Every structure is written in C-alpha cells, then in structure tokens.
Amino acid sequence: MLNKKVARTCYKRTVPKVVDTGERRQRIFEAVFDVVVEAGIGQVTLRAVADAAGLAIGSVRHYFSSRDELIGAASEEVIERITARIAEHRDRLDGSKDRLAIAEDMLCELLPLTELTSREVLVWLEIVTSGRTDPVLSASADRLFTGSRTLAGLIVMHAELVPKSESVLETERLAAMIDGLALRASLHPDQLPPALARSVVRRHLRQLSKA
Amino acid sequence: MLNKKVARTCYKRTVPKVVDTGERRQRIFEAVFDVVVEAGIGQVTLRAVADAAGLAIGSVRHYFSSRDELIGAASEEVIERITARIAEHRDRLDGSKDRLAIAEDMLCELLPLTELTSREVLVWLEIVTSGRTDPVLSASADRLFTGSRTLAGLIVMHAELVPKSESVLETERLAAMIDGLALRASLHPDQLPPALARSVVRRHLRQLSKA
Incomplete structure (x- = not known):
C-alpha cells in the first residue's frame, strides 16, 4: 500500500490507479440506468453517462468505445439480471407443492414492485419500445x-x-397481462x-x- | 375558378391559395404519425413533419408555432380518434343481449388489428412511454x-x-391485459x-x- 502511494506521488502520470474492471463496468451500467430512468433512453450518451458515474469520459471510453456499444452492453446486463433472479425461483418450481406461489414470485420479478426491480423494469420498457426504431436495441428488445x-x-x-389445447x-394472455x-x-x-x-x-x- | 387562376398568375405573392384549414391540419397530423411510426416520437420536428407532409416548413408553422404545440395537438388528435371509435360501440352496449361481443369490439379498438388502428396504437405507445420523461406529452399520456x-x-x-367486490x-387486470x-x-x-x-x-x- 505504501509502495503504491509512493509510486502515485512520484510518477503520477505513468502508474495508473488499480481499478477493478468488473466493479467499474457495474458503476458505468448503473449510470446508464440512472440516465434512462431520469431522462429516457434517447438521452444516453457517453458524456451523460460519464457525468452520472462521476467519471471522466475517457474512463467510460476505455470500456465502451461508442454509445452503441455501451447501450448494447447495458441492455444485455438488464436481461442477465432479470434472468438470474427468475432462475432462482425456477429451481424451486419442480416438485414443489406450492406452484402458484412460486409462479407469482417469478412473474413479479418482471414488475416494478421494489426499488431494485423498478429501475430494471423501466429500462426494460425503454428498450422494448425504442428497439422498434433503434437497430442497436432491436436484438435486446426481441429477447x-x-x-x-x-x-x-x-x-x-x-x-x-390449463389443458394443452389451450x-x-x-x-399469450399471461405474457400480455404481465407486460x-x-x-x-x-x-x-401512484395509481x-x-x-x-x-x-x-x-x-x-x-x-x-x-x- | 378562372378568376383565382388569373389572380394567382398575376399576383402570386399577395393572393394566397385557398386552403381548407381542417384538411390541412389533418394532413399535418398524418405526417406526424408517419414520422412517429417510421422513426419514433423523438424524431418529430417541424422540419421532419413538413417534409413528410410535402409542405414548406412555413405552412406547418402557420398552424403550429412550435414542435411542442404540434406534438401536443397530434397527441390529442389520437385520443379523440380512439375515443370516437369506442363511443360508437358504446352506444350499442346498453340493453344489448350480446354484450361480450360488443365488449370485444370495444377493446379491439385499442389493438393494432387493422392498418388504421395499427398506426394509432403505435402512436399511443410512443406517447405513453415518452410521457414519463417529456413534459409536453405527460397530460396526453395520463389520459x-x-x-x-x-x-x-x-x-x-x-x-x-363479476361481482362488485371484485x-x-x-x-386493473383487464386494463393491463389489453395494454x-x-x-x-x-x-x-409477426409473432x-x-x-x-x-x-x-x-x-x-x-x-x-x-x-
């Protein structure tokens, strides 16, 4: 630790701070979500995300070379998070007696019922609607x-x-109801x-x- | 007719063409919907709408002095059209024996089942989602x-x-299912x-x- 401090002081320009890549990417994703929730997906730019993350734009560009790359990665991140949460319930479904309660929990992961899911569902909504006209988002929107x-x-x-024939x-009815x-x-x-x-x-x- | 032609030829700058105001407004609204369907509500500008309508931007500005005014009026137009179509079915509901069939027709006015309703439902979707972050659209989105x-x-x-207690x-369930x-x-x-x-x-x- 002392060595690092000395190095930073003496060679400020050449010895970079040690940055946890995974943690830095997560911080950037959170900033993307902040911008989407606050202003809509149309307002996501490298500059806006850097500002929201409290980072220099160069630090964001180090991980994502363009707005398209950033927004594509952030969309995939949302899908992964939702999928992971549902998978946890999924493991309980087989052989369980209380299937309705588990099904309810699974479906509720797609609803803005907590602070956590509210952010993700809003981002989901912006992706599925913008994906119609924005080719960068169309694959994520389809998924x-x-x-x-x-x-x-x-x-x-x-x-x-229900019987198989129905x-x-x-x-389709359940998917529509939940969406x-x-x-x-x-x-x-509020309503x-x-x-x-x-x-x-x-x-x-x-x-x-x-x- | 001949007089108008003569007037136009001789005094081109001072005698305007006679324009049906209602018809012109409708043409502009259709152009707004074209832009929304094609590119998304974020791409609606006076210039884009004028181009889509095949009009000079000044002609659009004659009716709508700003993008906000235009987009607000177009949103209200969509609401009026959908409301009018539903009202026609509504008149059949009271006292009818086939209430389920009429209810089905009413709800289907909110779905993209024909070329006509498809355009309007897409515009509806763009308004309700953009209304969250765009103050110009929030009143229409609420409605x-x-x-x-x-x-x-x-x-x-x-x-x-259903019984009143339910x-x-x-x-809420029916509204969610239809939306x-x-x-x-x-x-x-396609799907x-x-x-x-x-x-x-x-x-x-x-x-x-x-x-």
Missing part, C-alpha cells in the same frame, strides 16, 4: 419480448394450469402500487388454475 | 393511461361480468398477429363472465 412469453409458457405448462392462448402490468405500474406507480399489481397477478393465476 | 382503465371498468361493470381487481396486448402486438405483429390477439381478448372476456 425481452420473447422472455416474457417464455416465462409465461413455462408457468402455464409447469403449473399444469396453452398457446393462455401463454401490461409492468407498463402501467412503471408509468403510474397502480406494488400491492395492487401483485394482487392482480395472484388473481390471474388462481383463475387460470380453475379454468 | 391514455386512464382511458384504458375507464374502458376496462365500463366493460367489467356494464357487462355484469371489480377493482378485474378492472400488454397492444404493446406486444404493436412491436411484434402476435391480429387473429391471435382477438382470440386472447375473447378468451379473457369469456373467463371473466364465468368467474
């Missing part, structure tokens, strides 16, 4: 679109909620608070299991 | 948010589909084609009426 349906399909099948319709709840609760958290959104999910699953 | 819920509430109540939850279908079918018409979207609506209404 998020498919993701909701895959999760819905998994729940409809695994929870053995599973296509019920999968619509995410959209509405993200844009108007569709977390407890109400969760009750809607619970009701839908219960009705499905009676169908 | 569109409330609109889905009002329609859902009307159907849940009027169609006497109407709040069922209203989610609109979102998903707008962004991926969620009109016939499938309509089948999902029909299924939801039938399940509601059995609840």
Whole structure:
C-alpha cells in the first residue's frame, strides 16, 4: 500500500490507479440506468453517462468505445439480471407443492414492485419500445419480448394450469397481462402500487388454475 | 375558378391559395404519425413533419408555432380518434343481449388489428412511454393511461361480468391485459398477429363472465 502511494506521488502520470474492471463496468451500467430512468433512453450518451458515474469520459471510453456499444452492453446486463433472479425461483418450481406461489414470485420479478426491480423494469420498457426504431436495441428488445412469453409458457405448462389445447392462448394472455402490468405500474406507480399489481397477478393465476 | 387562376398568375405573392384549414391540419397530423411510426416520437420536428407532409416548413408553422404545440395537438388528435371509435360501440352496449361481443369490439379498438388502428396504437405507445420523461406529452399520456382503465371498468361493470367486490381487481387486470396486448402486438405483429390477439381478448372476456 505504501509502495503504491509512493509510486502515485512520484510518477503520477505513468502508474495508473488499480481499478477493478468488473466493479467499474457495474458503476458505468448503473449510470446508464440512472440516465434512462431520469431522462429516457434517447438521452444516453457517453458524456451523460460519464457525468452520472462521476467519471471522466475517457474512463467510460476505455470500456465502451461508442454509445452503441455501451447501450448494447447495458441492455444485455438488464436481461442477465432479470434472468438470474427468475432462475432462482425456477429451481424451486419442480416438485414443489406450492406452484402458484412460486409462479407469482417469478412473474413479479418482471414488475416494478421494489426499488431494485423498478429501475430494471423501466429500462426494460425503454428498450422494448425504442428497439422498434433503434437497430442497436432491436436484438435486446426481441429477447425481452420473447422472455416474457417464455416465462409465461413455462408457468402455464409447469403449473399444469390449463389443458394443452389451450396453452398457446393462455401463454399469450399471461405474457400480455404481465407486460401490461409492468407498463402501467412503471408509468403510474401512484395509481397502480406494488400491492395492487401483485394482487392482480395472484388473481390471474388462481383463475387460470380453475379454468 | 378562372378568376383565382388569373389572380394567382398575376399576383402570386399577395393572393394566397385557398386552403381548407381542417384538411390541412389533418394532413399535418398524418405526417406526424408517419414520422412517429417510421422513426419514433423523438424524431418529430417541424422540419421532419413538413417534409413528410410535402409542405414548406412555413405552412406547418402557420398552424403550429412550435414542435411542442404540434406534438401536443397530434397527441390529442389520437385520443379523440380512439375515443370516437369506442363511443360508437358504446352506444350499442346498453340493453344489448350480446354484450361480450360488443365488449370485444370495444377493446379491439385499442389493438393494432387493422392498418388504421395499427398506426394509432403505435402512436399511443410512443406517447405513453415518452410521457414519463417529456413534459409536453405527460397530460396526453395520463389520459391514455386512464382511458384504458375507464374502458376496462365500463366493460367489467356494464357487462355484469363479476361481482362488485371484485371489480377493482378485474378492472386493473383487464386494463393491463389489453395494454400488454397492444404493446406486444404493436412491436411484434409477426409473432402476435391480429387473429391471435382477438382470440386472447375473447378468451379473457369469456373467463371473466364465468368467474
């Protein structure tokens, strides 16, 4: 430690600070999400992200050479985070007796019910809508679109909620319901608070299991 | 007619062409929608709209002095069009025996099932999402948010589909389902084609009426 301090003092320009690459990338991603949540995905630039992260623009450029590269990586990061959280519940699904409760938890990972998920769901919403006209985001947008349906399909099948002949319709219906709840609760958290959104999910699953 | 031609030839600068104000405004609105559908609401500028309408920018500015004014008016136009179409079905609802079919038609006005509604639903989607960060759009976005819920509430109540104690939850669920279908079918018409979207609506209404 002392050596490093001495080195920094004596050779300031040539000995860089030791930076944890993973941690620095995460800090940049958080800054991207801050900008998206605050101002919309259209306002994401290397400059805006550097400012939000409290970094020099060169430090951001060290990791991401362009706005397109940065926004592509940040989109993939959101997908990975959501997928990882769902996978944790997924492991509980097989063989469990309380499938409806687990299905509810899985679907709620796509809803803005906590501070953590609220940020990610807003970023999700901006990616899926901007992906229609922004080619940089279209692949991530497609994966998020498919993701909701895959999760819905998994729940409809695994929870053995409906006969096979009805599973296509019920999968689309559940995917639409959850995406619509995410959209509405993200844009108007005051009018569709977390407890109400969760009750809607619970009701839908219960009705499905009676169908 | 001849007089006008003569006047135009002789006094080109001082005698303006007679322009139907209503028709011109409609042409400008269509151009706004073209730009939104093609490139996203962030790309709407007086210049882009003038180009899309095949008009001089001064002609657009004659009706709308700024981008904000134009985009606000275009948003209200979308709301009026959707509202008018729903009102036509609404008149059939009272006293009708086939309430489920009418409810289905009403909800489908919010879905991209025809060329006409596809444009409007895409514009709807861009307004509700951009309204979160763009103050010019926030009032229209709020009205569109409330609109889905009002329609859902009307159907849940009027169609006497569920007991009153469950109407709040069922209203939120129906609004979410229809907004989610609109979102998903707008962004991926290839994967969620009109016939499938309509089948999902029909299924939801039938399940509601059995609840």
